[in-house]
Amino acid sequence: MTTLAxxxxxxxxxxxxxxxxxxxxVAIAQRSQLPVIHLDQLFHQPHSNWQPRPEAEFLQLHDxxxxxxxxxxxxxxxxTLPQRLQRATGFILLDLxxxxxxxxxxxxxxFERTRHGALAGNKDSVxxxxxxxxGVVTRRNRRSYAALYARIALPKLxxxxxxxxxxxxxxxxxxx
Numbered sequence: 001m002t003t004l005a006x007x008x009x010x011x012x013x014x015x016x017x018x019x020x021x022x023x024x025x026v027a028i029a030q031r032s033q034l035p036v037i038h039l040d041q042l043f044h045q046p047h048s049n050w051q052p053r054p055e056a057e058f059l060q061l062h063d064x065x066x067x068x069x070x071x072x073x074x075x076x077x078x079x080t081l082p083q084r085l086q087r088a089t090g091f092i093l094l095d096l097x098x099x100x101x102x103x104x105x106x107x108x109x110x111f112e113r114t115r116h117g118a119l120a121g122n123k124d125s126v127x128x129x130x131x132x133x134x135g136v137v138t139r140r141n142r143r144s145y146a147a148l149y150a151r152i153a154l155p156k157l158x159x160x161x162x163x164x165x166x167x168x169x170x171x172x173x174x175x176x
Contacts, residue, residue, distance in 0.1 A: 002157040004032060004172045007090025010066075013074040014081075014145060015094030016138040017130070018101040018108070020165065024094065025074035027174035032072070037065045039075025076141075085152065093149050095142065095160040101134050 011028060013021045022038055029036035042061040045051050052058070062080045065071065066087045073084065085091070109126045149158055159165045169176065 001168065001171065002090075002155050004028065006155045007092070007157070008088075008155065009034060009070040010068075010087055010089045011072040011092060012084055012088040012090070013072065013092045013094065014076050014148075015096070016098070016101050016141060016145075017134050018104040019094040019096045020104065021074035021094055023176060024092070024165075024174075025072045027169065027176060028072045028172075031172060031174050034070045034072045035068065037071050037073040039073065039077050039080075043075075043077060078144075081148075085154070088154060091149075091152050091154045091156040093145055093156070093158045094165070095145065095158055096162065096165065098135060098138060100162060101138065102131070105130060105134055 009032075011025075011034070013025050013028075015021050022040075025036045025038070028034065039062070042065065043052055043058050045053050053061075059080065062077070063083065065073065066084050073088075106126065149156065157168070159168055168174070
């Protein structure tokens with residue numbers, strides 16, 4: 001298994017919605033003393049119930065973030081992926097089952113008051129669009145993620161089950 005040290009000082013984390021990207025990014029950031037960047041927070045306007053920023057503003061925020069010397073960045077946003085991967089020193093793909101993502105989505109919207117990567121001033125709620133995205137759209141995305149993972153020449157790690165994710169947390173002494 002690729003170690004955290006092998007992933008370097010600029011780690012890109014991708015995977016389906018609600019797979020644990022934000023939680024993992026924060027755990028890595030705390031352990032490695034890297035700044036954490038949540039792409040959802042760059043893409044959406046705070047206090048807006050997930051309204052996107054103007055595209056130019058998002059791109060400016062994204063490019064400024066990847067120009068930093070160190071970071072752990074989580075999120076997908078495929079249109080900005082080429083420049084992100086060009087700067088990254090390591091890559092993690094979370095590929096947990098759809099049922100896990102759906103469970104995490106309902107848990108966080110119904111029971112969690114605070115969570116890593118949340119949008120400032122926003123309260124998560126169950127949305128049909130999100131259920132559809134996790135249950136249907138993610139299936140297509142998984143194929144794209146798998147192809148991307150195969151092409152990436154960076155040090156990389158694919159975590160495809162809760163057990164693999166737990167092993168990584170334990171091996172690297174990460175805290176949730």
